[in-house]
Structures are given as C-alpha cells and as structure tokens.
Amino acid sequence: MSATRRKRRKGKKKSSERPTRWKWILALCCGLALACIAVVNHFLFHKCTHYGIKIPAGYHTHGIDISQYQGKIDWDALCMPQDSDIHISFVYMRASMGMRTDKKFKTNWQEAKAHxxxxxxxxxxxxxxxxxxxxxxxxxxxxRLEGCLPPVVDIEKTYRTDKTVLKKRLQDCLNTLHNHYGIRPVVYTYTTFYRDYLGEKFDKYPLWIAHYEREDKPDYINRPWDIWQHSERGKIAGITEFVDFNVLNCNNNIMPCEVCGY
Structure with a gap:
C-alpha cells in the first residue's frame, strides 16, 4: 500500500509540473508577441502621426484652412517650422458666409501675406x-487675388432649398467669381453632398473634397479631386482650437507651381 501510494504521488507530481511549465511557455510567447506588436506600432504607425493626426502617405503639399472659429492666431508661431517631415505650404481662410463676413478674415489675410x-x-x-x-x-x-490661390465656394448645407434652385444659385455665384477673377473657382463639399446634390453639372470645376473616413484617398465619388480635407482635428502651434488639414493633388495643377514645390 505505501509503495503504491508513493508511486501515485510521484505520478501526480509529474502531471502537475507539465501544466505549470506550459503556462510559463505560453506566458512568455504572449509577452514576446505583445512586444513585437508594440515595436511595429511604434515604427510603422507612430511616424505617420503629425500635428496630432494621421497624415495620408504619398502627398507632398499640405495646408490648413481657418475661420473666426480658430480665434486669435499667433502667426509667428504658426509659420515657424514645426515638423521636419510635414511642412505647411498654404492656408485658406473664410472671407464670408452667406451675406455676412468672417470677423477674423481681414486680420488673417494680412498676417498670412506678411508672413x-x-x-x-x-x-x-x-x-x-x-x-x-x-x-x-x-x-x-x-x-484682388494676384499671387493668391483660386477662390473657393464652400457648399455643404441645403438650408431646405429646392435642389434645382440650389444648383442655379450656386452656378450664379461661380459664374460671377469666374467673370471677375478670370479663373475658375474651386468647389468645396463632402463626398455624399457632391454625389446627391451637385454631380456632373459641376464636374468642370476643380474639387476640394472633405472626407475623414479613409486614410488613403476619398471614396464615394467618381471624379478627380484637387484638394482633400482629410481631418478636422489637427493641432498646430499658434492655434488653440482644432484645425482642418488638407493635402493637394499636384497632378491636377490648380495651384501655382511654387505651392506644389515641383
């Protein structure tokens, strides 16, 4: 009886050692896997983050757009080099909305020129x-807009306006700007609004598209775009509020060549 008991005890001891050993091996493998994921995340994804957001890869010309909602801007800080990889080449600013003017436009317009x-x-x-x-x-x-970027008409709300009337008034606005400045204005909107309310009638105009759901390129639209507003949550020195960030499609050449840097 005693010898049998000792054998059984030894058997139990061996069977209890095996699960413990495998637990340690499994824990070690999990730790190594997590470490590898952390390293990949740091070197592969961390470098893509600039100004607090993911910047789309493959684009060389970056800019921001602002309005009175950004408040008082420190233009000295804004125009200082902030990122060795991503340089801000242009800034668009709101001049008017409907029949009202942007409170900060005059100051921002003058400061951008001065800097x-x-x-x-x-x-x-x-x-x-x-x-x-x-x-x-x-x-x-x-x-006057000599030496400046093309004028932009931002349309993203219907204000319960009939679709036909909306198109007519937008076309009147674009025609007036085109006739005055001698350059075709850019239309800004988001992908589904362009698809549902504008479409082929406005395909002849350069397009500035807002789309935040993709990191490679805008979708939901079947025409070329010239500027892509890829984020509305950027952070940049000189501005305390969030800022819209954009990339330029230099292949379409709507911008002066010095903006693209080619």
Missing part, C-alpha cells in the same frame, strides 16, 4: 440666398 505663406479665401455658400450677391460680397471683402 509669406501662400494664402487663399473661401466663401461659405448659403443656397437660400442670392448667389450673385454672395459672390459680390466676397469680391468686395477679398479684393
């Missing part, structure tokens, strides 16, 4: 108001 950064102005379009009058207010507010 030597390529600048452009945009009009936030209200479809429930006359398109010609909105363009005329923009022209009065902005003035």
């Amino acid at each position: 030597g950064i390529k600048r452009g102005a945009y009009l936030f379009f209200h479809p429930n108001k006359d398109g010609v009058k909105q363009a005329e207010l923009f022209i009065k507010r902005v003035g």
Whole structure:
C-alpha cells in the first residue's frame, strides 16, 4: 500500500509540473508577441502621426484652412517650422458666409501675406440666398487675388432649398467669381453632398473634397479631386482650437507651381 501510494504521488507530481511549465511557455510567447506588436506600432504607425493626426502617405503639399472659429492666431508661431517631415505650404481662410463676413478674415489675410505663406479665401455658400450677391460680397471683402490661390465656394448645407434652385444659385455665384477673377473657382463639399446634390453639372470645376473616413484617398465619388480635407482635428502651434488639414493633388495643377514645390 505505501509503495503504491508513493508511486501515485510521484505520478501526480509529474502531471502537475507539465501544466505549470506550459503556462510559463505560453506566458512568455504572449509577452514576446505583445512586444513585437508594440515595436511595429511604434515604427510603422507612430511616424505617420503629425500635428496630432494621421497624415495620408504619398502627398507632398499640405495646408490648413481657418475661420473666426480658430480665434486669435499667433502667426509667428504658426509659420515657424514645426515638423521636419510635414511642412505647411498654404492656408485658406473664410472671407464670408452667406451675406455676412468672417470677423477674423481681414486680420488673417494680412498676417498670412506678411508672413509669406501662400494664402487663399473661401466663401461659405448659403443656397437660400442670392448667389450673385454672395459672390459680390466676397469680391468686395477679398479684393484682388494676384499671387493668391483660386477662390473657393464652400457648399455643404441645403438650408431646405429646392435642389434645382440650389444648383442655379450656386452656378450664379461661380459664374460671377469666374467673370471677375478670370479663373475658375474651386468647389468645396463632402463626398455624399457632391454625389446627391451637385454631380456632373459641376464636374468642370476643380474639387476640394472633405472626407475623414479613409486614410488613403476619398471614396464615394467618381471624379478627380484637387484638394482633400482629410481631418478636422489637427493641432498646430499658434492655434488653440482644432484645425482642418488638407493635402493637394499636384497632378491636377490648380495651384501655382511654387505651392506644389515641383
């Protein structure tokens, strides 16, 4: 009886050692796997993050757009080199919205020029108001655009305006700007709005598309784009609020060549 008991005890001891050994091996493997994931994440993804956001790869020209919502801007800080890999080459600023003007436009417009950064102005379009009058207010507010980026009409809300009326007023606005500046304006909107409300009628205009759901390129749209607003949550020195970040499709050449850097 005693010898049998000793054998059984020894057997039990051996069977209890095996699970313990495998637990240690499994724990070690899990630890190594987690370490590998951390290393890959640091070197593969960390380098893609600039200004607090993921910057799409493969684009060389980057810019921001601003309005009075960004508050008072420290232009000295904004225009200082902040990232060795991603340089801000241009800034668009809101000049007017409907029949009102942006409170910070005049200051931002002058400061951008004084600091030597390529600048452009945009009009936030209200479809429930006359398109010609909105363009005329923009022209009065902005003035001449020699050496500046093309004018932009930002349309992203219907304000319960009939689709046909919306298109007519937008076309009136674009025609007025085109006739005055001698350059075709850029249309800014988001992918589904362009698809549902604008479409082929406005395919002849350069397109600035807002789309935040993809990291490679915008989808939901079947036409070329010229500027891609890929994030509205960027952070940059000189501005305390979040900032929209954009990349330029230099292949379409709507910008002066010095902006693209080619």
